[in-house]
Amino acid sequence: MSVEVVDGGDRGCGELLLVLAARSRTLASATTVRLLATDPAAPIDLPAWCHLTGHTYLGQGLDAEGRPYYDVRLSDVARSTEHAQPWRLDPESPGNHHREEHP
Numbered sequence: 001m002s003v004e005v006v007d008g009g010d011r012g013c014g015e016l017l018l019v020l021a022a023r024s025r026t027l028a029s030a031t032t033v034r035l036l037a038t039d040p041a042a043p044i045d046l047p048a049w050c051h052l053t054g055h056t057y058l059g060q061g062l063d064a065e066g067r068p069y070y071d072v073r074l075s076d077v078a079r080s081t082e083h084a085q086p087w088r089l090d091p092e093s094p095g096n097h098h099r100e101e102h103p
Contacts, residue, residue: 002028003071008037013045014087020046020072021086024055029076032058034069046070049087054078 006023008016016037024033035046043060050057055078058071080093 002030003032003034005034005036008035008039008042010038013039013041016042017045017049017086018084020049021081021083024072024074024078027074029074029078031074033072033074035072036063036067036069038068042068042070045087046072052079052087052089053081 004023004027006019008019011019016035016039020033020035027033035042039045047057049055050072054075056073056075058073060068060070063069080090082088082090
């Protein structure tokens with residue numbers, strides 16, 4: 001299993017998602033990204049981002065130095081997000097269009 005460590009430091013969740021999304025675009029699918037982050041919203045926002053994009057949230061823990069980390073497995077069929085706002089799907093990406101249901 002390939003693990004890529006990304007140090008998010010003390011960034012807030014918006015910045016964490018910018019870092020994570022940018023790094024995930026450069027990595028192969030099935031790579032596990034271990035995001036080190038101290039933001040208290042990370043345990044909420046990272047699983048939500050994974051749900052939005054189609055990546056797999058694997059869980060959280062503490063590294064050997066006691067820093068919180070969050071593991072994400074990258075999917076080969078992930079939906080693209082906007083580069084400047086990775087919490088929003090890219091409307092121009094063909095895989096992001098959902099079938100509209102009418103009552």
